[in-house]
Amino acid sequence: MLKRKSKASQFGVFMLVVLLSGSLLVGGCGRPQEVSPPPAQDATAAPSPQGAAEPDAIEAATIQIRGSDSEVNMVASLAEEFMLTYPQVQIAVTGGGSGAGIAALLDGTVDIANSSRPMKDSEIEKARANGVEAVAVRFAMDGVAAIVNENNPAESLSMEELGAIFRGEITNWSEVGGEDKGINLYGRQSNSGTFIFFMEWVLRGDYDPGMRNMVGNADILEAVRSDVTGIGYIAIGYATEGGNVRPGIKVLSIAAQKGEPPVSPLELENITSGAYPISRPLYQFVAGRPEGAIRKFLEFELSERGQEIVLESGFYPITDADREFNKNSAGIQQ
């Protein structure tokens, strides 16, 4: 084809370059995020965010983190800030779903598994068989948000109604006081921790087989934004941007029981008090008691500055009960 450098083939090569760079840009805003370490001089020039921390207290290390799509952006932000203080530590954060993260931890291919759900019995068995002692840390709180299109008049649902909608028992918005329109369901895939959590906590049954299984939180957001009959569930950090609900969607308030006042997941105190009925802790799992760089990173996440980043990422800080949990499971006191 390229026997001589004709103008046409040069044009072809040019197009290829344009398309490839375009694809890199698109890929760049996708979910898997590779966090590159900042240049070393940053750490010496800027005072470390923790002030008293000793950057040389740990040895150079690489930490591989994989798992939850809900957590990936927040953990990437935490890792970025951590690497400013400890430039000798490189942290790579990728998504893939909670199930994929836990599977990778049990196979020994990652150091930390992000998971938005606790481990399943089958995973605990597998860990035992592999000789891995999986230690859990709760580092943030999430209120799973039920979202609808901004043009949908619905404002709130009860837990029972939400479950019935996703089980396929309620199929028209008029049955929950809305317009006479069918309901399109958008959920995650079985590798997602949110998928499992929502199934066990809200549905207590099986999903309607007509539900569309989307790849990640961002895809559900995009789908609901363009479907006026749609309803989806996403981690709260994806529903907001800079403290405001993202354009095109509405976050529903949820009542624990029908007749009780519905509660919004957008208020901090509703999550920490547990008043919002779909609140959950977000986990990280490590193999064995955390030590060295991994321990330092976990401590940073649980520190005051770490919890500030959690809040900035649209999620909520952990409670005293979670701190107690971390002390007992991982021996980390923060």
Next chain:
Amino acid sequence: MQLHKLRERAIRLFFLLCGLISIFILLGIFYTLLNNSIPALREVGITGFFTTGLWRPTAFGAPQFSTLNLILGTFMVGTGALVIAVPLGVACAAYLAEVASSREREIFKPIIEILAGIPSVVLGFFGLVVLAPLIARIFNIPSGINAMNGAVLVGIMALPTVVSLAEDAITAVPQEYRHASLALGATRWQTIRNVTIPAALSGIIAASMLGMGRAIGETMTVLMATGNALAMPGSFLDPVRTLSANIAIEMGEVPRGSLHFHSLFMVGLILFLITFFINMLADIIFERYRRRA
């Protein structure tokens, strides 16, 4: 002289080995799929994979392993892609081979080949953000994330395969056929329609079949664009889940050695057999027409 012969034989052996390696790789893949499917077959039974029901190994209730809806979804996306790729691809190939000047050809061919280089994840993203809302508006339905969305995208992906193979087939038609047709007073369009394309039919059918094989195996675009619902689709406007997307969704999280793990190998085996038979069919058709010609 003796040395020369020996070298000749060694080179022969080398090429034979290269040929055999690809056969061994194919057999190895088939063996791995079959071997890993056997535990699932033993536990679920062959009927469990082919009875009416759903694919739901991580159900809240009892797990189900029916692959029927997945197979249906796969064929819907595959044939839908062909409906788009074949007419467009053959017309495009006829233009390139018969109508276009050499300068036009030099511009169009590389551009079509670039189409093959678009990463599938980019095409999937395009389907989600651009094509799905468009389909929703055209058909006046709430969501365009469905089988048709996937079929159109995969059709675009299969297009370069169909175009380049069909163009080869059309170019290979002997020049005398065209000359005879034109000499009888046929127009250029009549010649293309009634002489050149029928003469190239074997190659065009083989091109379509290979395009279908490509479409059925395509994963990432379909995974993002079709909605992946487990229910049996009623039409092209319903969401579907394909065999390949199903493996991609679930393989990352299954504990190795579990029933779910082995049943995914069974899904892979079904997919392998489907593409194997489609490719074999393409080969048989190709051979039969070639012998007749």
